[in-house]
Amino acid sequence: MPTVLIIDDNAAVAVALDVLFSLHDIEALRAASPDAGLAMLEQHSVDLVIQDMNFTADTTSGEEGTALFKAIRERHPDLPVILLTAWTHLNAAVDLIKAGAADYLAKPWDDHKLIATVNNLIELGQAKRALQQRVQGELRQRRELERGHDLRGMVFQDPATERVIHLACQVARADVPVLISGPNGTGKERIAEIIQANSSVRNGPFVVLNCGAIPSELIEAELFGADAGAYTGASKAREGKFEAADGGTLFLDEIGNLPLAGQMKLLRVLETGRFERLGSNRERQVKVRVVSATNADLQAMIRAGTFREDLFYRLNVIELRLPPLAARPMDILPLAMNFLGEGKQLHADAQAALLAHQWPGNVRELKNVMMRAGLLASGDVIKVADLGLPAASNGIGGFGGGAAVDDNIREPDRDAISLALSRAGGVVAQAAAELGLSRQALYRRMERLGIVRP
Structure with a gap:
């Protein structure tokens, strides 16, 4: 049950509000002075404050209410405050609205408007607190992720990216192939680096091969190496990427560009760790963690017969999907x-x-x-x-x-503001939302145009 603190030295006002709130499942706490109200805020969890502007019988300036509001704002900056005021104190209330008060109500108040305003502000406050808790939780998780893992300097703040990085760090410990999918330019290679940096072979080599940048007739030589004379221009034996990555990680970017012949050899290496150089009959043994990446639809390529289904499932033990920016x-x-x-x-x-x-x-x-x-x-x-x-x-x-974007863009006129207030039953928060303004911005326009709430 939400809780409202009523700070008013008039017992009749406090009792009336208490009864009204009890009829709407809202718990009310009462304080007869600013000091008592501030003490209650330290002792109880409160969702909203309703405060009077004067507490001394011979005082009508509103200075006491202003001082109380400032004290509440200093100690509880996110707590919504509704001001109870007589029409003679309207200017002081408007000034406090500009300073951050949630709303003001003139005495005598309208019960329906008051309950609507209170419910709106309580729901808004609860949603804000839930958002703050979620943000704090995400920030805490991000800090734990950064403290416990080597993220290779990756810059991120979006929860979608954090989920991918968290999963990358989780699967890094397992010696299984990983497929990173996502559009070009999203940072798939950086994710592969994170997997390498947090794996059991973090001290081994990290070798990159872009399968889309190598001519199809040379891709096998790049992957598996070639003996002298294996093809035109091969004047001496050369080491392939698998040999270079032995004891580490091989990152195969744009794996969908690998020709079928190369796919068959790659499948064998993944299954046995064995391969032959191009033009050689001597079998070689390596231990390599393979991480591959693609921006292609490999399932569609399987249906088209341009990508081996068995290789897809071998590469796709774990798939990380990196969303577009x-x-x-x-x-x-x-x-x-x-x-x-x-x-x-x-x-x-x-x-x-x-x-x-x-x-x-x-x-x-x-x-x-x-x-x-x-x-x-x-x-x-x-x-x-x-x-x-x-x-x-x-x-x-x-x-x-290059013009600054401020409150004056698409400025609502007097009729639009009056109509919005009428539709909202005089609840400023609802009218402001309809007009696309903050409550403070709407109050400024009402004051400038001489508009009184219905």
Whole structure:
């Protein structure tokens, strides 16, 4: 059951509120003075405070209420506070709203509006606390992950990326093949490095082969090596990637580009650890952890007959799916700042433009954009124009023009505000949400336009 603290020296007011809240399954605590109220906040878990503005019989300035509000805000900055005020104290209440008070209610109050406001603020506070707990939990898990594992300097903040990294560290201890799937430029090689760095062969070599960058007729020689004369131009014997990776990890990028003949040999190595160099009959034995990566649909390639099904299942003992950058937006700004380097800052509009862009080239595209912006920007603050993003990616409301985004964009007029307040039954929080404004911003407009809540 939610709990509301009522701080009011008028017993009749406190009792009336207590009875009203009890009818709506809300527990009420009562305090007759600011000091008693502050003491109760230290002793009880409270979801919301309703406080009067005056506590001395001959005082009508609202100074006591202002001092109480400031004391509550200092000790409990996230606790919502509703101000009870007479119309003569409206200006003081509005000033406190600007300072962070949740709402104000004029005496005598409307029971329906009060309950609606209280329920809205309690639900908002509960949701905020749940979010804070989740964020703190994620931060704690990230710190534990960073303390307990070598993450190879990977920059991340999005929970989706953290899940992939956590699984990578978990499977690193098992000596089984791992397949990393995801679009080009998402950081699959960095995930492979993390697997190597946290495995039992962390001190062994980490050898990389991009299967898509080698001509199909040379891919077998690259993987397994070749004796002299094995093919035109092979004047001397050469070591293949499997031999180079013996006692360590071999990362095969773009595994879908491996020709069928090479796939058959790779399957045998994975099963037995044995292979022959191209042009040789002598069998060699290696112990290599194989991590592969692809941006292709290997299942579709199996159906098309261009990828062996048995090799797929051998490689795919564990699959890590790395999402595209657009699907992990919390990584964008930390990565951007990392690529930008020290001494440079991102303008708020540039940050918004980066978040609005879809990043078809993923992390690789972001890195190129930030390196270019850092070189070409005229000052230390990177603006939207410095990013060189397509106009459609410059965000909503004209980020491309470099204008600051503030409360005045799509300014609601007097009629729109009055209509929103009417539809919300006078509950400012609901009206503000409908208008796309904060409560404080809506109160400023109401004061400027002389609008009184219905």
